[in-house]
Amino acid sequence: MVNLLVNGQRHSVEASLDTPLLWVLRDLLGLTGTKFGCGIAQCGACTVHVDGDPVRSCLLPIGSIKDRAITTIEAIGDAPQGAKVQKAWLGLEVVQCGYCQSGQIMAAAALLKNTPRPDDADIDAAMAGNICRCGTYVRIRAAIKQAAESL
Amino acid sequence: MSAPFKSAGAAPSRREFLKVSVAVGGGLLLGFALQRAQTAEQGQSEVAPFAPDAFIRIDRNGVVTLIMCQVEMGQGIYTAMSMILAEELDVDFSRVVVQAAPPNDKLYTNAALGFQVTGGSTSIRVFWMPMRKAGASARAMLVEAAATLWRVDPDGCRTANGEVIHDASGRKFPYGALVDRAARATPPKNPTLKARKDFRLIGTPARRLDSPDKVNGKAIFGIDAMPTGVRFATLKASPVFGGKVAHVEQAGVRDMPGVRQVVVLDDLVAVVGDHMWAAKKGLDALRITWDDGPNADVSSEQMFDEIRAASSRDGVVAKSSGDLSKAASAKRIEATYHVPFLAHAPMEPMNCTVHVRPDACEIWVGNQVITRTQAVAAKVTGLALDKVIVHNHLIGGGFGRRLEVDGIAKAVRIAQKVDGPVKIVWTREEDIQQAMYRPFYYDRFAATLSDGKITGWNHRIVGSSIMARFAPPAFVNGLDPDAVDGAVTFPYDVPNIHIDYVRQEPPGIPTCFWRGVGPTHNIFVIESFVDELAHSAGKDPVQFRRDQLHGAPRLRACLELAVDKVGWGQPLPARVGRGVAVQSVFGSHVATIAEAEVDRDGEVRVRRVVCAVDCGIVVNPDTVAAQIEGGLIFGLTAALHSQITIAKGRVQQSNFHDYRMMRINEAPSIEVHLIHSEEAPGGIGEPGTAASAPSLANALFAATGVRLRQLPIDRDVLAGRKPA
Numbered sequence: 001m002v003n004l005l006v007n008g009q010r011h012s013v014e015a016s017l018d019t020p021l022l023w024v025l026r027d028l029l030g031l032t033g034t035k036f037g038c039g040i041a042q043c044g045a046c047t048v049h050v051d052g053d054p055v056r057s058c059l060l061p062i063g064s065i066k067d068r069a070i071t072t073i074e075a076i077g078d079a080p081q082g083a084k085v086q087k088a089w090l091g092l093e094v095v096q097c098g099y100c101q102s103g104q105i106m107a108a109a110a111l112l113k114n115t116p117r118p119d120d121a122d123i124d125a126a127m128a129g130n131i132c133r134c135g136t137y138v139r140i141r142a143a144i145k146q147a148a149e150s151l
Numbered sequence: 152m153s154a155p156f157k158s159a160g161a162a163p164s165r166r167e168f169l170k171v172s173v174a175v176g177g178g179l180l181l182g183f184a185l186q187r188a189q190t191a192e193q194g195q196s197e198v199a200p201f202a203p204d205a206f207i208r209i210d211r212n213g214v215v216t217l218i219m220c221q222v223e224m225g226q227g228i229y230t231a232m233s234m235i236l237a238e239e240l241d242v243d244f245s246r247v248v249v250q251a252a253p254p255n256d257k258l259y260t261n262a263a264l265g266f267q268v269t270g271g272s273t274s275i276r277v278f279w280m281p282m283r284k285a286g287a288s289a290r291a292m293l294v295e296a297a298a299t300l301w302r303v304d305p306d307g308c309r310t311a312n313g314e315v316i317h318d319a320s321g322r323k324f325p326y327g328a329l330v331d332r333a334a335r336a337t338p339p340k341n342p343t344l345k346a347r348k349d350f351r352l353i354g355t356p357a358r359r360l361d362s363p364d365k366v367n368g369k370a371i372f373g374i375d376a377m378p379t380g381v382r383f384a385t386l387k388a389s390p391v392f393g394g395k396v397a398h399v400e401q402a403g404v405r406d407m408p409g410v411r412q413v414v415v416l417d418d419l420v421a422v423v424g425d426h427m428w429a430a431k432k433g434l435d436a437l438r439i440t441w442d443d444g445p446n447a448d449v450s451s452e453q454m455f456d457e458i459r460a461a462s463s464r465d466g467v468v469a470k471s472s473g474d475l476s477k478a479a480s481a482k483r484i485e486a487t488y489h490v491p492f493l494a495h496a497p498m499e500p501m502n503c504t505v506h507v508r509p510d511a512c513e514i515w516v517g518n519q520v521i522t523r524t525q526a527v528a529a530k531v532t533g534l535a536l537d538k539v540i541v542h543n544h545l546i547g548g549g550f551g552r553r554l555e556v557d558g559i560a561k562a563v564r565i566a567q568k569v570d571g572p573v574k575i576v577w578t579r580e581e582d583i584q585q586a587m588y589r590p591f592y593y594d595r596f597a598a599t600l601s602d603g604k605i606t607g608w609n610h611r612i613v614g615s616s617i618m619a620r621f622a623p624p625a626f627v628n629g630l631d632p633d634a635v636d637g638a639v640t641f642p643y644d645v646p647n648i649h650i651d652y653v654r655q656e657p658p659g660i661p662t663c664f665w666r667g668v669g670p671t672h673n674i675f676v677i678e679s680f681v682d683e684l685a686h687s688a689g690k691d692p693v694q695f696r697r698d699q700l701h702g703a704p705r706l707r708a709c710l711e712l713a714v715d716k717v718g719w720g721q722p723l724p725a726r727v728g729r730g731v732a733v734q735s736v737f738g739s740h741v742a743t744i745a746e747a748e749v750d751r752d753g754e755v756r757v758r759r760v761v762c763a764v765d766c767g768i769v770v771n772p773d774t775v776a777a778q779i780e781g782g783l784i785f786g787l788t789a790a791l792h793s794q795i796t797i798a799k800g801r802v803q804q805s806n807f808h809d810y811r812m813m814r815i816n817e818a819p820s821i822e823v824h825l826i827h828s829e830e831a832p833g834g835i836g837e838p839g840t841a842a843s844a845p846s847l848a849n850a851l852f853a854a855t856g857v858r859l860r861q862l863p864i865d866r867d868v869l870a871g872r873k874p875a
Contacts, residue, residue, distance in 0.1 A: 027426035032375035033368020038579045042807035073368035097225030098365030099498040099547030124816035135784025137818035
């Protein structure tokens with residue numbers, strides 16, 4: 001049994017210590033908002049926060065997490081940055097298919113927490129790990145700036 | 152794929168409408184799990200009393216449920232279709248509930264393609280009028296019901312915001328109060344449609360209905376389906392197409408923690424576990440020996456030699472006008488072009504959840520061809536069609552990949568061996584290496600120039616026929632209408648034209664539609680070669696096009712607008728260039744100008760793209776802009792980075808490290824300018840993709856003087872390290 005703290009709730013799960021957090025969230029806890037995209041930390045669809053830092057859950061073994069707090073897309077709206085990012089995403093109609101957007105929003109919320117007024121280079125550095133196949137990049141950039149202004 | 156062909160047969164009966172009504176109202180088909188949809192359903196009687204057709208349900212509380220026959224994969228179709236219905240029905244758009252339609256080719260056929268399918272940028276083009284008529288007809292029935300109750304002339308009644316109003320007496324009825332009586336009204340044969348000036352939704356930027364649940368993790372894609380008791384599986388198919396499993400060494404695998412079952416079929420192996428990681432570890436631990444079969448030695452080089460050789464054969468004539476041998480010819484120019492295989496790589500990897508029981512098969516998936524999904528499952532299981540229940544879902548990127556049911560067939564075959572529901576998820580590697588690919592094409596051009604104009608145009612297209620497999624009735628006399636789409640609509644005023652098509656199938660490599668379909672390949676080669684001709688004629692590329700677009704006024708207006716917005720002719724720094732491309736495909740007219748920079752190493756930075764678009768009447772303008780933006784990025788990604796290559800019968804790319812995607816740091820600024828139009832709506836999901844590569848390649852020529860006749864762009868060629 002492995003104990004995890006996810007979105008403020010404690011869970012005990014039956015999985016080996018090397019199991020990536022992604023599959024525990026999705027398949028064992030039913031938190032399907034976090035997405036599988038590549039399995040090798042190349043696309044960012046699986047991004048969650050661990051103690052507030054953005055992490056690719058597809059390569060994060062649950063045995064390494066210990067008592068650190070995990071936040072997923074389902075709860076990011078409870079944080080001020082997350083709520084502002086979600087609002088800006090809706091305001092500028094960023095979303096198309098939406099599959100990558102959980103990861104995009106988690107990466108953007110983490111960016112704004114550490115860099116409240118990001119410039120284009122900050123946005124590139126924080127967001128280049130997140131692929132959007134629908135090509136919503138122009139609006140992602142604009143929405144991050146709008147969210148920053150509203151914070 | 153935009154070529155229309157025979158549509159489905161007999162008109163559906165009222166009984167069939169009601170059958171679907173029961174299915175939808177009964178909650179058997181909750182593909183689209185918007186919170187609002189769920190909430191509404193709880194308050195709804197099992198069957199909405201007013202179900203005038205296959206698209207509209209209104210219950211006694213006035214809740215309006217719209218049935219979506221076109222699937223939502225990011226293109227905003229749920230919102231646009233709802234806007235059209237709500238416009239004519241005169242209901243509050245912000246309160247409509249949408250649900251995915253069940254499989255039914257009769258009720259939900261796409262008239263351009265002859266069955267229930269979302270693709271080819273056809274949805275608004277095909278459903279614009281039927282949706283308007285459905286909304287107007289239902290509205291007329293509600294008016295008739297109110298007028299009967301009030302004993303007044305229906306002409307004295309009007310509707311607004313879900314109410315019928317009789318101004319003379321000051322009375323009104325909400326739609327919900329009229330549904331039982333309206334259900335007995337006769338649908339009008341020719342319902343009166345709203346005048347364009349009375350539109351209050353169509354043409355205004357509406358909020359997307361699917362966005363709220365896509366920013367909070369609640370949206371349910373096919374991969375998120377979680378039927379009770381589901382187990383998880385992943386698979387490995389023969390790495391060579393057509394190969395078989397020779398032997399599987401399973402020792403120890405079934406004892407691994409979380410592993411439940413190993414499934415060995417003749418051409419693939421799957422492992423079932425308590426979660427995806429257990430399944431994947433189990434699969435990786437198997438030692439599988441393959442019999443590669445007849446395609447074991449196939450290579451990209453061999454296929455290139457074959458397709459080039461095929462280009463010397465005469466093809467099937469796709470278009471012929473004038474007489475090439477009599478074309479005035481001061482100058483003759485020839486060129487050949489080549490584009491590679493491409494994978495779709497949607498962010499949601501292929502997946503399918505299946506529960507096979509002795510008497511039924513239930514499927515949870517997101518797919519563009521839901522009736523084909525149902526049919527293939529029936530074929531594999533031997534069950535009757537109506538014993539296959541398909542729950543369609545939001546799609547995490549389709550791009551043509553989910554127009555195919557190869558994955559459904561594999562999933563059902565695996566699920567037949569499993570007791571209980573099983574979710575089969577492709578790894579990204581399997582998704583890319585076991586895909587179906589945008590065909591490899593080879594194009595041969597010869598043109599004559601005189602007085603700065605094209606006098607003769609000879610274009611031969613060589614490549615796989617997708618239509619021959621996907622829609623055989625559309626493949627007539629050896630001509631694939633998709634392979635020549637965008638080529639036969641050559642927009643320039645050229646008196647002598649000959650265009651033909653040579654079918655050349657790659658051995659062992661399955662091909663399928665890819666966003667932008669035929670035009671994505673054709674507009675690249677045509678607009679690149681036109682640019683070559685402009686250069687050869689010593690003319691500015693915009694002026695050269697402008698002078699020969701007298702027969703295409705809408706396209707020419709797009710060109711003028713793009714030229715104006717980009718500041719064509721204004722000076723640029725060294726090694727920066729602008730390139731133009733024009734196109735009239737998918738019923739829409741687009742001029743695109745890209746601005747790109749090339750450094751000494753041949754690295755490319757796309758700085759800016761300006762697009763002028765005339766797509767006829769616009770339903771949701773913000774979505775039109777978004778589709779152009781996304782379409783451009785999709786096409787630029789392919790032009791800059793993408794190709795699938797084959798060695799020893801195997802796809803060499805496997806994941807995003809070697810099948811590279813454009814990322815935010817590479818994305819240009821994009822401006823989309825819409826031209827107001829009263830013409831019928833055109834398609835908008837794919838034009839942007841078709842526009843990318845030619846505008847970029849022409850910009851790179853302007854920046855460096857190097858003409859790229861092959862994709863993806865080759866940095867070594869741009870840097871002069873390798874000949875073009």
